[in-house]
Amino acid sequence: MRLKQNAISFSLPSILIASFLFAAVAMTVYSQSAIARSILPEQKEAASARDAVGDAMSKLDDLNKRIKSQEELIAKEQERLQQYQNDKAQTERDLEAKKAVFEQKSKVLDEAWKDRSSY
Incomplete structure (x- = not known):
């Protein structure tokens, strides 16, 4: 009977240790799943x-x-504006030169009329 008691008493601590280990593993797994939450929202x-x-x-x-x-469009338009301004300035100079020639020719014509009238 003594052998039986030793076997039982020896088995009881083994069962307790095994139960403790099982509980520890179960708690670890449960706590990890609780900690390892879903990161889908993030x-x-x-x-x-x-x-x-x-x-x-x-x-x-x-x-x-x-x-x-x-x-680029503005640069092209500014270039075109500058060309128009240059053309305008040149046309104004041409106009002044042509006015001067016209005035001179008109004076010559007026003199010719005066000379003709005096005959």
Whole structure:
């Protein structure tokens, strides 16, 4: 009977140790699953923020292209305006020169009429 008691008494601490180990493992697994929560909301928020950054960069790129195009158009129009202003200045000089010639020719014609009338 003594052998039986020793076997039982020896088995009881083994059972207690095994139960303790099982409980410890179960608590560890349960606590890890509780700690390891879902990060899906954070992933969605990060993806949404990344998309917003991409959209903003695309919009900025588009605006930069529009600005460059407009600046090129303005430069061409300023060049055309400068040419018109140069043409105007040249035409005004030509007009003054032609007026001077006209006045001179008109005086000569007036003199010719006067000379003719005196005959």
